[in-house]
Amino acid sequence: MTEKRKVQFICQNCQAPYSRWQGKCDGCETWNSIQEEVILSKSGVRATQLVKTAIPISAVKVYPEETISSYFREVDRVLGTGFVKGSVCLLGGEPGIGKSTLSLQLAQKIAATGHKVLYISGEESASQLFLRAKRLGPNPPSLLILVETDMADILTVIRTEKPDFVILDSIQVMAHPDLTSPTGSISQVRYCTSELIKWIKELGSCALVIGHITKDGSLAGPKVLEHLVDVILFFEGEPNQQYRILRCFKNRYASTAEIGIFQMVASGLAEILKPSELFIDEVTFQNPGSSIVPILEGNRALLVELQALVVESGYGMAKRSFLGVDSNRASLMIATMEKLLRVKLGGKDIFLNIVGGFKLSEPGLDLGIILSIASSLFEKSMTAKIGVIGEVGLTGEIRAVGNIEKRITELQNMGFSACLLPEKNRKNFPAKATIQPYYVNHIRDAVTRFLGE
Ligand SMILES: Nc1ncnc2c1ncn2[C@@H]1O[C@H](COP(=O)(O)OP(=O)(O)OP(=O)(O)O)[C@@H](O)[C@H]1O
Ligand SMILES: [Mg+2]
Incomplete structure (x- = not known):
């Protein structure tokens, strides 16, 4: 059977096919949505004998080392165990955030263990790559680089070199000569990726593909x-x-629950051993308006500092600005405070922020939001070095939160002496903990305990 390549123009919005390009789709009437795509049509005589057969799942041959460790504890944590052989991983991020730095460090670490690593760059020259690599760490001989943007040539190199690990920086600058559409177009990105995936799966290697993100923060390229x-x-x-x-x-x-935390230093990305230290400031967190909440990211607890600023509103409409916290949740907490604590917040501007630019949506943050706002409103800081845990219901009741043991341990490790936690979590409080627990049932008790009478 032979494969014949045929191009077709397809509307990226409604999938209507056209034989030639046109500016507007007749079907859905969108402009500039028609893109060239390659379709493979199979022709010729079909072999009478079946080449592929279905097999029982128990008969699948498993390779002894089915994952390649990244030798970066934080990356392995996010991936589960490491890069699974035959898998393709997409790495997205804003310009200049450190995607190439992280990939080059991964390439060096994986190559140092004897794996053959191929780093393909379409964005930087070989000398630029070498200069960066020299700054990041030693360059093992099994780390190969290729500066190329032609996907057909890249695939030829991959087929001949048979690397264990391939890094492609970045998919948006690659173009396959089979297509006439420009570099970075949806069809190019999609076609290059699917061709790469085909070969990676065939060879049983792994690939890390870097992708740019669009202005709204999603990965550039089609869904x-x-x-x-x-x-x-x-x-x-x-x-x-x-x-x-x-x-x-x-x-x-x-x-997908785990996160990895790094710090950008001169020698590249360094893993953070104690992330809580990064997000709380020993000096400022005992000021009015601040509370410390142990949150859970995947299997790991870390402390974040929630800051609130409540000021008299100068203009008619009170201003509300919530950074890092879910705005619906924060508005709900403000309404709960007005109703149940009988405080007047209508004429006040309220600003909330999680120090360090962390973005969180977990319900365990509720009580922290209320206490930070109350602390700023009454201009009183917390009475002791106290952590805050609790989800708040619409009637002001404080609900139980999961994984109390991990949160308490983290507070203790960071030198906290006390903790406010839901009464319903009393049974989960670790027996060995030395930290003083204050159990609270209602936001009224919590505010009194946190700020004093
Ligand atoms: N000598 C250095 N010391 C410390 N940090 C550096 C140094 N050189 C570069 N950086 C950091 O590395 C970042 C650039 O990283 P990198 O090129 O890996 O980003 P990228 O995500 O690949 O960007 P792009 O999307 O433009 O390719 C810079 O923003 C800077 O913070
Ligand atoms: Mg880059």
Whole structure:
């Protein structure tokens, strides 16, 4: 059977096919949505004998070392165990966040253990790559580099070199000569990725593909790209902060709950051993308006500092600005405070922020939001070095929160002497903990306990 390549023009909005390009789709009437795509039509004589057969799942041959460790504890934590052989992982992130730095460090670490690693760059020259690699760490002989943007040539090199690990920086600058559409177009990105995946699976290697993100923060390229790859990682951070967070949005082999935390230093990305130290400031967190909440990211607890600023509103409409916390949740907490604590917040501007630029949506943050606002409103700081845990219901009751043991242990490790926690969590309080627990049932008790009478 022979494969014949045929191009077709397809509307990316409604999938209507056209034989030639046109500016507007007749079907859905969108402009500029028609893109060239390659379709493979199979022709010729079909072999009478079946080449592929279905097999029982128990008969699948498993390779002895089915994952390649990244030798980065934080990356392995996010991936589950490491890069699974035959898998393709997409790494997205804002420009300059450190995607190439992280990939080059991974390449060096994996190559140092004897694996053959191929780093393909379409964005930087070989000398630029070498200069960066020299700054990041030693360069093992099994680390190969290729500066190329032609996907057909890249695939030829992959087929001949048969590397264990391939890094492609980045998919948006690659173009396959089979297509006439421009570099970075949806069809190019999709076609290059699917061709790469085909060969990676064939060779049983792993690949890490770097992808740019669009202005609204999603991965550039069609949604279908997200279905093609096995793992999607996002590298994020605040431009003016040194720390970076690696998150997983899709993983065919492990949970997506874990995060990896790094710090950008001169020698590249360093793993953070005690993340809580990064997010709380020993000096400021005992000021009015501040509370410390132990949150859970995946299997790990870490402390974050929640700051609130409540000021008299100068203009008619009170201003509300919530950074890092879910705005619906925060508005709900403000309404609960007004009703149940009988405080007047209508004429006040309220600002909330999680120190360090962390973005969180867990319900365990509720009580922290209320206490930070109350602390700023009454201009009173917490009475002791006290951590705050609790989800708050609409009637002001404080609900139980999961994984209390981990949260308490983290507070204790960071030198906290006391903790406010839901009465309903009394039974989960670790017996060995030396920290003083204050159990609270209602937000009224919590405010009194936190700020004094
Ligand atoms: N000598 C250095 N010391 C410390 N940090 C550095 C140094 N050189 C570069 N950096 C950091 O590395 C970042 C650039 O990283 P990198 O090129 O890996 O980002 P990227 O995500 O690949 O960006 P792009 O999308 O543009 O390719 C810079 O923003 C800077 O913070
Ligand atoms: Mg880069």
